[in-house]
Amino acid sequence: MQLLKNFTLLSLLAVAAFSQADVQVRVIAMSKTPQKVTNDIADRYHDQLPDSRVTLTSQGKRFQPLLPSGQSAVSEEPKLYRGQTVKQENAAVYGSVSGSILVELQAGETSIQLTGAETTAIGNGFVLLTFEEDAELLSVLKTLQSDERVKQAELEINTRRYKAH
């Protein structure tokens, strides 16, 4: 990111007195603003609404899959597949369904396998199940969450949040 330097407040700001409102926002002029760190992905999905019937939680954030372009609702049962785009609730953060589900096993359990899933053991007590594109992931997730060997199962939403620095 670029350095903030040589900022000058507009005269508007110079004469403004701050009140005790919770949050106040004033426009100021700066010689440099930082490079945009978000890309234009929001523009790409501007005509796709979130499907409010489905809420996915991943890494503590809540996401909803996007409906097909131009549609506000679909009649079929919601389905979820690898590669589908999701949007974080109340934030301009978009991600994709990676096709993996992280499973934390109950104590004493060492593995779990599902047909059509590639299984990768992660450390002690975790398994990553990776599915092909044709696997319907909402039903798989539901199955896993009701499996007594499973302590917790969570879909991976990949928001590509890491940045080179």
Added chain:
Amino acid sequence: MQDQTGSGVKVAVIDSGLEIAHEDLKANVLSGRSYDFINSDNDPTSWSRDGDHGTSVAGLIAATGFNDLGGRGVAPDASLMGLNWLQSQSFLHWQQSLGGTRTDDARVINLSYGLDVSGPMTFFDSWNNAAESHLAQVQASNNSGKGIVLMKSAGNSFEEVGTSMTINGRNIYAIGNYHYVHRWSGHIAGTEPESSSIYYTVISALNAYGSRSSYSSTGASVWVSAPGGEYGTSSPAMITTDQSGCSSGYAKSSESGFDGGSEENESCNYTSSFNGTSSAAPVASGVAALIIAANPDLHWRDVRHILAATAVKIDKSFLPVSFSDNGQSFYAEPGWITNNAGYHFHNWYGFGMVDATAAVTMATDAGYESLGPLQSTGFVSATTVSPVTIPESADGVTRTVAISDNYSVEGVQVRFSASHSRDADISVEITSPAGTRSLVLPPRSLLVLDQDDYQDADFADTVLLSNAFYGESSQGNWTITVRDTNSGDFNFFGYDANTDQTVLITTSNPASGTLGSVSLRIYGH
């Protein structure tokens, strides 16, 4: 330097890519060991036209030396593998890249990337729990139990942090530190969970004058600092390898001077404008490779120990950053401390600047004794557990954690939950039984996600790591002090994505916060 060049040490660069055929890298690139997660092949050469971060990182570690081409890396004979995980960012590929199947025999892994953190994060979501479990296994078993030095950049967010927020209806894509002229850090490295993990070694950046690079994130989780340069305009950046040719890269025909293909760089195969903690981490990775080449029997923690023990105290005239609120004095950055074991520590620099010569000398000392197995107390709860209001005072709220295990401390993690309508007001300080104090959460950072119109943000099982107690005894009563440092307004800049305007955001302070649970985990030997 005892002729150490890093020969025989495998270093993995987990990044955007690696130009494996680059003229000054190819001799050190391990055949068939790099990986492109997008195209599923062994050539992660970037398709970007605007520079390949990983190729430049790799050059700082192990550009070939003494070949009349370009420059040389810190460890010019180390072996390189590049994995473009930043292009994928899936958890499966992360696991493969960090000591999993694709890098299981690497001795050093460079991680010049990180998160933009604008609000407190939990350490204990499923993914980080799994990641920690994986890394515990890797550090205990890879390379016959010697583990891997995971060198991670601290971040470039001292002044600005990328975010996605809505404030008073404005779409804010980045936030800036109003107080940067006062040297208050906008980003505390340890607020990123990975940087508060014991398994990583966090590196901050230095400029050519031996003090903090203007952008470098800071914090008690920093281990050591290393040259990372500035922007290459009024102060030098780093020179390293770049994408080959003048049609792509940081250096290309459209640039000027060295990066524009001047006489010294007609091929445009090198750049003189690379910087960031992205540059500092690979310098430290190179030094780690030299240490391991000098003594291949060393454990990952031995390498860290040597880096700490030989680091050079810099910026000795640093004046503490303090401020007053409501007639009371607070620290935003206390500066250098000397702990009870004799180690110097600074939140900006860790134990100081890496010293390759001294480190290799120590590594080859016949009298050097390995640290032995890593021990942990597990999280030990404070003796008082009921929630309490955090007063706006320098006294704050204190919690005591009694530790019975007697280890030589390697790292201390505080785990806490607290709510406040303005997280940036909160500071957290740990005091050891010996009286050493570490400001593990300096106040007035850019933890401002709680100012979002829709998103909540509180400290919920947040974990922050301090390295400041290295070498002290773990046994005794530890004190955690949580303070609310601001009774007035708080200002920060926001950058509006829709209008490209810069806005000054002023927040008032309507309510006191509450401290919930507090516990401490100590790693040592």
